Structure formats: C-alpha cells, structure tokens
Amino acid sequence: MRARAPKRLQSNLVEAAAKSKELIVRPTVAKAGLEKFLSKLKNVSMLNADPKIVAGKNFKTIFESNDADLVICRTFDEMKAAKTAGKTFGYYKKVLSNADVDEIERASQAGASFVVVDANDWKIIPLENIIAKLHKSRTKVYTTASSSKEVKTMFSVLELGVDGVILSTDSEDEVEKAGQQLSTVRFPIKVARITEVKDVGTGERVCVDTASMMGMGEGMLIGSRSNFMLLVHNESVGSSFTSPRPFRVNAGAVYCYTITPDGNTRYLSELESGAEVWIVNREGQSRRATVGRSKIETRPLRLLRAEIEGETGTVILQNAETIRLMKPDGKLLSVTEVKPGDEVMGYAKPASGRHFGMEVDEYIVEK
Numbered sequence: 001m002r003a004r005a006p007k008r009l010q011s012n013l014v015e016a017a018a019k020s021k022e023l024i025v026r027p028t029v030a031k032a033g034l035e036k037f038l039s040k041l042k043n044v045s046m047l048n049a050d051p052k053i054v055a056g057k058n059f060k061t062i063f064e065s066n067d068a069d070l071v072i073c074r075t076f077d078e079m080k081a082a083k084t085a086g087k088t089f090g091y092y093k094k095v096l097s098n099a100d101v102d103e104i105e106r107a108s109q110a111g112a113s114f115v116v117v118d119a120n121d122w123k124i125i126p127l128e129n130i131i132a133k134l135h136k137s138r139t140k141v142y143t144t145a146s147s148s149k150e151v152k153t154m155f156s157v158l159e160l161g162v163d164g165v166i167l168s169t170d171s172e173d174e175v176e177k178a179g180q181q182l183s184t185v186r187f188p189i190k191v192a193r194i195t196e197v198k199d200v201g202t203g204e205r206v207c208v209d210t211a212s213m214m215g216m217g218e219g220m221l222i223g224s225r226s227n228f229m230l231l232v233h234n235e236s237v238g239s240s241f242t243s244p245r246p247f248r249v250n251a252g253a254v255y256c257y258t259i260t261p262d263g264n265t266r267y268l269s270e271l272e273s274g275a276e277v278w279i280v281n282r283e284g285q286s287r288r289a290t291v292g293r294s295k296i297e298t299r300p301l302r303l304l305r306a307e308i309e310g311e312t313g314t315v316i317l318q319n320a321e322t323i324r325l326m327k328p329d330g331k332l333l334s335v336t337e338v339k340p341g342d343e344v345m346g347y348a349k350p351a352s353g354r355h356f357g358m359e360v361d362e363y364i365v366e367k
C-alpha cells in the first residue's frame with residue numbers, strides 16, 4: 001500500500017522548490033468545474049489558460065493572448081508585435097524535425113523569453129538538443145506533458161531538465177504528484193552523541209545500490225525509529241582491501257527505516273529495484289535516487305545508541321570497516337571504530353506513530 005505524503009512529516013522539514021523550475025497547469029476540466037479545480041491547486045502560480053476565463057483567480061497566465069502575463073506567439077511576426085507592445089513573449093513550436101529545432105534557436109536569438117516545445121513521438125532527443133543549444137541563453141525551455149510521470153522525465157532530460165512543464169490535466173492529485181518532482185527536502189541535520197556501542201550477533205543487512213553516483217558527504221538517513229536516524233555514508237571511499245562502490249549505501253539491518261521522497265518511511269527490507277530514496281548530505285540537502293538493487297545478506301551486526309538534543313534512538317548496522325558515519329567536521333568514522341562519546345551526524349524529531357509508513361498521530365513508544 002503506497003499513500004500520499006503525510007503533510008505533518010513534510011511540514012517538519014523545510015521543503016524547497018527548485019527555484020528555476022516551473023510547473024504550469026493547463027486545466028482540462030469543464031468550465032463548470034474550473035473554479036473548484038483551481039481552488040485545490042497548491043504551489044502552482046501559472047496557468048496555461050485564457051486570461052479572460054481565469055481572471056481574478058490569482059494565477060499568472062501563459063497563453064496565446066496579449067492579455068496574458070507571458071504571451072505565446074506562433075510566428076516571428078507575432079513575436080515582433082509582442083516586443084513592440086512591451087510584452088514578455090515566447091515562441092511555440094511543434095517539433096517534428098531538426099529544422100524545427102533550428103527555428104527554436106532562431107526564436108531564442110530573436111528575443112523569445114521562453115520557447116514552448118511541443119513534441120509528440122520523439123520527445124527526449126529533440127529536447128536534449130534544444131536544452132544543449134539554449135541552456136546558456138536567457139530563453140527558458142518549456143514543454144508539455146499529460147501525466148505526472150511525464151513531468152518527472154521532462155525535468156530530468158539531459159540532467160539539466162527543462163525550465164518548465166505545462167501539464168494538461170483535470171486531476172489535482174496529478175498536479176500534486178508532479179509538484180513533488182520539483183521539491184526537495186532540507187533535513188535538519190544535527191550532532192548525535194553516541195551513548196552505547198554493542199555487538200548484537202548476526203542478522204540480515206541491506207546494501208542499497210542506487211542508480212546514482214554519490215560523493216563525499218552524501219548518504220542515507222537510517223534509524224530504528226522514524227524520528228531518529230543517523231546519516232550513514234555511501235561507499236565512495238575505498239580502502240586497500242575494497243574497491244569503492246560510490247552508488248552504494250550499506251545502510252543497515254532489514255528492519256531499519258529510511259525516509260523516502262513521497263514523505264513516508266520505508267523499511268530497508270522493502271526497498272527494491274525502482275524504489276526512490278533520499279540521498280542526504282551533512283547540510284541536510286537531499287536529492288532523489290532510484291534503487292537499482294538491494295542486496296540482503298547475513299552479516300555480523302552492531303547496535304549504536306545515540307542522543308540528539310534529548311531524543312534517543314538506535315540503529316543496527318553491519319559491523320565492518322566499509323560502513324561509515326559522518327562526524328561534524330566532515331570526516332568519516334567507521335562502525336568498527338565508533339565508541340561512546342563520539343559525535344556523528346543525524347536527524348531527530350519528536351516521536352509519532354507510523355502505519356504502513358504514513359505518519360499517524362498516536363501514542364507510541366519505540367525502544
């Protein structure tokens with residue numbers, strides 16, 4: 001069972017929309033349902049709709065009309081007229097060939113603030129070419145999508161992604177899901193003081209092998225409680241005995257929690273190919289990564305108990321040199337070296353319950 005992001009977990013964290021990216025909604029609801037639909041949209045400031053129809057609704061508009069905040073032009077003559085009228089204007093183009101890509105580049109050179117790239121069959125490669133040509137210009141690249149999944153893909157084309165996506169939809173859930181692609185979470189990372197280190201026999205631990213390369217300072221938040229986690233570093237640091245595995249976090253025992261981008265917690269044992277996890281750095285900045293594989297194997301385990309500003313919690317990790325925590329000065333500390341009194345980085349908040357990963361306001365004691 002997967003559920004929508006519980007608001008309370010998200011509100012404890014600082015949600016930050018990626019600044020330069022925009023989600024624009026093109027409402028496809030019937031006129032009678034428009035008012036209700038618009039009233040439910042959160043974190044959307046721009047509509048691809050006739051300004052006459054959405055006047056007074058507190059949205060900016062991008063449309064083929066001189067009344068729009070951003071005027072979409074379909075010809076170079078229209079662009080000239082919009083420029084003369086002092087409007088912010090852009091160029092719409094259906095892209096079917098490289099000649100269309102060249103035309104988009106010319107529109108940018110002619111002063112278009114944005115281009116709306118409408119592509120049907122071949123979408124990714126033409127957009128890659130257009131982003132490569134325009135990413136150093138002042139012209140924003142917008143494209144169209146009809147689902148939140150498509151929005152996600154468009155925002156990651158050629159790593160840079162498009163600057164905006166116009167999502168045609170009549171579903172506020174789809175708008176919310178698409179909006180989640182734009183937001184990252186800043187976790188309030190704090191100093192955790194280790195209070196106990198104990199070898200706890202063998203058990204199953206999970207190596208989370210992601211489809212992303214991690215660098216120094218990045219890892220995953222892992223804990224026995226959803227509200228108390230330590231930052232477990234990735235394996236980009238090799239040793240004389242091991243090669244680096246920069247895509248991997250040897251994360252912890254199967255029962256441990258991590259927080260995922262949908263705002264829920266997941267047990268490490270639940271993470272499988274295709275799942276999404278947060279990669280977090282010691283400043284608390286997060287980015288999404290997709291799990292490629294998780295490896296569950298039986299290994300010796302070590303329990304760490306720690307304290308963060310009055311909250312205590314534990315985590316059980318594999319007891320081996322390759323599993324490292326992060327110290328406040330950024331240096332790494334291997335699980336095999338850690339001792340009471342050491343300081344590492346972690347995340348804590350007051351206790352709350354969890355039901356199928358969703359945060360629930362109920363009495364709960366986790367030891």
Ligand SMILES: O=C(O)C(=O)C[C@@H](O)[C@H](O)[C@H](O)COP(=O)(O)O
Pocket residue numbers: 207235242245248250299320322323
């Ligand atoms: O088996 C172990 O012990 C480990 O899991 C340590 C890991 O942290 C390390 O990544 C592992 O030894 C490498 O295994 P490989 O299957 O990727 O070669």
